[in-house]
Amino acid sequence: MEHNDINHAKKVVFKGLILLGIITILEVLIALFGNGHLIEGVRLSKWIMYPLMIGLSLYKAYFIIYEFMHMKYELKGLRYSVLLPMFLLVWAVIAFFNEGNNWKHNRQVIQERNQIGLEEMHTPPPPAATHGEEGKPEGEH
């Protein structure tokens, strides 16, 4: 088998060390540059930073699994039985992050309602029963 040849094997190891090291430095540089630590006032949009960093991390994961863990040399069946279940996580990520977003939304709604309740408590009851916009300026809370 090819991967038993020691010179080839050492090459894989060297390549892995350099590759993983460079990708890690790249990721950190993106994070530092994007957050304005390298050049004063220059920032990157999260829509550029995040896909780049996620992509690079996924490549690192692929390299570790396929080269270091020798998944490349295993039979198709073993490969699929280990890797396919991982795709279940894609839906878990989508569903839970969406749920998290909804919690935030609900918290905001509750906060706004509490605000309205507080303002009504601080407002003296109007002579006529007119509900709605009292137009009281924001007091101390």
Add this chain to the structure above:
Amino acid sequence: MDSVAVHSSVAENDQDMWEGAKEPFKASYGKLMMWYFLVSDAFTFAGFLIAYGTLKFSVPTWPLPDFVFSSLPGGIHHAPLIFVTIMTFVLIASSVTMVRAVQEGQRENKNGVVFWMGMTILGGLAFLGCQAWEWTTLIAGENMTVTTNPFGSHVVDGVYLDDEHGHPYEASIPAESFHAGETYLIHKDHETEEWIRRRYQTADGHVGIQEFGPKAFGALFFFITGFHGFHVFSGVLFLLIIMLNAASGLYAARKNGYEMVEKIGLYWHFVDLVWVFVFLAYYLL
């Protein structure tokens, strides 16, 4: 099921049998089960990391990692993400030495296996040492615990009314300003042990006081990096045991290309693999 150990001394093609049947995927029982254990472990870690993401999505602000993780040993501050980058390199290096150990095992080179496993153990210990320092800085230096997160974030722009010691600014001194999204650390007074929460005024005139950050940040930091660190710790123990076994000639007698080293290698690479995602979720995003 100790078929691997039992059969190894018998005829050679018996080794490829599981209880008499042909082995699935041309992999030994131990190796295949290691893969499936790693699948289950991956789901556990995924559960933690997805919980982290969900909670991060559920609150308006979240501490910025490049502010929180910016200390270096020797009292250096404002070095964002440098220390965790070093930690990552240490773990990658130990993964690479593990690959070398497995390769030497396949060549039936006992001394090579023992040497490279020793290097891997050193890498694992160095990583644990780094993590111990990181935790100590956060717990003893910055007062972050499972229940308290002193790293809060500003929602709008404004200026501070109090200085860093909690006293109102004198008229002659220009007040420090801040921007929306910036993270701050609430310090403790060294003598009274009380939190110093600075008052501030926002651009629209609203006066507020520094709030603590989301608790989930601290709690999940200690749980996730702790769970990963525990994997590293138990990995070091297993590596040590298997290195001693290899040195004693136990695996050389089995003549199966040091398969046990390959199995612990899978586990060790998995620990590195998980760190890739912990690093991504906690320190980069």
